[in-house]
Amino acid sequence: MSAGQRPGDAQVPSHVAVIMDGNGRWAQLRGLPRQEGHRRGLEALRRTVKNAADLGIEFLTLYSFSTENWRRPATEVSFLMGLLKRFVEKDLAELDASNVRVRIIGGRQDLSPDLRRLVEHAEAVTRDNTGLTLVIAFNYGSRDEIVRTARQLAADAAAGRIAVESIDEATISARLDTSDMPDPELVIRTSGETRVSNFLLWQAAYAEFVFTPVLWPDFDRAALEEALAEYRRRERRFGGLSEPSDRNVGAA
Ligand code: IPE
Ligand code: IPE
Ligand code: MG
Numbered sequence: 001m002s003a004g005q006r007p008g009d010a011q012v013p014s015h016v017a018v019i020m021d022g023n024g025r026w027a028q029l030r031g032l033p034r035q036e037g038h039r040r041g042l043e044a045l046r047r048t049v050k051n052a053a054d055l056g057i058e059f060l061t062l063y064s065f066s067t068e069n070w071r072r073p074a075t076e077v078s079f080l081m082g083l084l085k086r087f088v089e090k091d092l093a094e095l096d097a098s099n100v101r102v103r104i105i106g107g108r109q110d111l112s113p114d115l116r117r118l119v120e121h122a123e124a125v126t127r128d129n130t131g132l133t134l135v136i137a138f139n140y141g142s143r144d145e146i147v148r149t150a151r152q153l154a155a156d157a158a159a160g161r162i163a164v165e166s167i168d169e170a171t172i173s174a175r176l177d178t179s180d181m182p183d184p185e186l187v188i189r190t191s192g193e194t195r196v197s198n199f200l201l202w203q204a205a206y207a208e209f210v211f212t213p214v215l216w217p218d219f220d221r222a223a224l225e226e227a228l229a230e231y232r233r234r235e236r237r238f239g240g241l242s243e244p245s246d247r248n249v250g251a252a
Pocket of ligand 1: 020021022023024025026064065066069080191216
């Protein structure tokens with residue numbers, strides 16, 4: 001049982017991943033600019049980090065900016081870049097004091113040099129923390145991650161550093177951005193959209209998905225607990241059979 005997990009709460013997933021969606025609609029509903037939705041979305045993020053740690057979740061991955069989000073207007077893109085920068089600058093000390101380990105996944109080559117340095121600094125400062133691991137998926141796209149991994153493996157094979165036959169699922173998992181993390185057991189998407197939008201395609205092969213109509217800026221403790229309750233009601237089979245009654249097929 002991890003620190004913070006309550007007795008009797010054995011079914012809290014160790015890794016919860018969230019597609020934080022609906023900031024724009026939250027603002028639009030109130031006649032506010034989209035940026036205000038993103039600002040309020042950052043508050044929901046802070047809240048969720050605290051709630052997740054409190055509920056005994058060990059890894060929390062938050063989808064903050066996708067490789068496809070570059071298609072948005074330049075003003076929105078730079079606002080979102082600035083928001084990540086301000087978040088790291090403002091919150092790093094408190095995250096560190098709360099024993100949170102920070103990780104950023106996604107392509108770093110497209111980030112500005114100062115943002116890249118900041119992200120590396122946040123990871124270095126919190127590397128040895130033992131509490132919640134907060135994973136921010138930024139400029140993240142699952143297909144991009146798999147392409148980067150495939151290129152690396154191909155280069156190693158071409159140079160004779162690895163044998164082609166030695167490549168298996170574990171080899172690939174070990175070279176993804178999420179190399180040292182367990183796969184997410186639960187993926188939550190807010191705002192009522194029911195698609196995966198290029199998020200953790202490999203890692204979520206057997207995750208449970210919970211879709212909630214709550215817009216991300218409104219996501220609170222109750223919404224997180226409801227998603228966890230929904231997860232507990234699910235039966236995970238991993239391709240096998242779990243109910244004894246299912247095993248009788250073909251029995252005399
Ligand atoms: C999620 O909110 C934040 C990001 C994708 C960066 P959206 O900005 O996608 O909000 P909607 O989907 O337009 O409501
Ligand atoms: C997914 O949300 C990406 C993030 C939450 C960062 P989008 O709002 O970009 O996804 P689509 O375009 O609706 O699929
Ligand atoms: Mg959206």
